[in-house]
Amino acid sequence: MDEIRQRIRDAVDAKLTTYKDLSAAIGRNHAYVQQFVERGTPQELRQRDAETILGVIDGAGSRPAPRRGFAPVLVPGEQLVRGDRRLPVYAAARGGDGHVIVTFDPVEYVKMPTILESVRGGYGLLITGDSMVPAYWPGDTALIHPSLPAQRDTDVVLYHTPPEPKGGDEAMIKRLVGMSEREWTLQQYQPANIFKEFRADWPVCHRVVGKYNSR
CATH class of the missing domain: 1.10.260 (434 Repressor (Amino-terminal Domain))
Structure with missing residues (x-):
């Protein structure tokens, strides 16, 4: 070193x-x-x-x-994105309060970003809704690292428990601005809002490490 x-x-x-x-x-x-x-x-x-x-x-x-x-x-581009299409992308149906319903059947596979190439379980999430505009626009793909620990001032995808009875998981993508043993403190941009959710209700936190723009 x-x-x-x-x-x-x-x-x-x-x-x-x-x-x-x-x-x-x-x-x-x-x-x-x-x-x-x-x-x-x-x-x-x-x-x-x-x-x-x-x-x-x-x-x-x-x-x-x-x-x-x-x-x-x-x-060089090859240092950022690999040519093979190995990253699964999951779609989400829009729910209420900025939430989405994610069904874990890949809708497509896209080129693997190098930041996820050695990550077990890495995936892409197709963004729907406008609660995080301008950071994420509908149609963008968030790149998700499921094993990184929760960290303040990062974007995260939180999953609700129990799963939706219709076969999907309720989730939301937000900015993590703070956390305690009991609560997440989250931020969204449209409409601008900082709010809290109980960690017991949203126990699974996956870190967003990048995105593919739809435009």
Whole structure:
């Protein structure tokens, strides 16, 4: 990891890239890579993230560095999306109060994003309704990682219990702004609202890690 830190530091000093762009390349917040370089992170970079970062640096190093101004980072498409269609996408029927009814029979399979390629049970959820516009428009596909722990200031899909008697699960996609042992604090955008739900009623929380735009 010390060698990786030094290579990142050298590339940034040479203005081949920026900490912000390297963080974006692995889907992290803008300061993540800088924190990793300067003082380490609570959890070191995963091997796949490190390989992605080094690939970006090597690609930038193969071009002459600009003398001044912003140095864009070009991430090859194959580092973001695989060509094979292996990600199942589930449809949802619109329910009340911003809820949807999800039936876990895939309506299609789409190209696998690299962020989910090694994730067991990863899936896409076809968005319906407008409660999360402009973050998600009807027809967008949310990319779901079912194993990540609940985390504040992330988008999540919550599932109700017990399942709907008609064969689907009641769910909702919202912004998780807070949580306690008893409650979720959630945000939606249309209409703007911050509200609470009991965790006992919505016990299953899956993290949204990206999306495919319908437009």
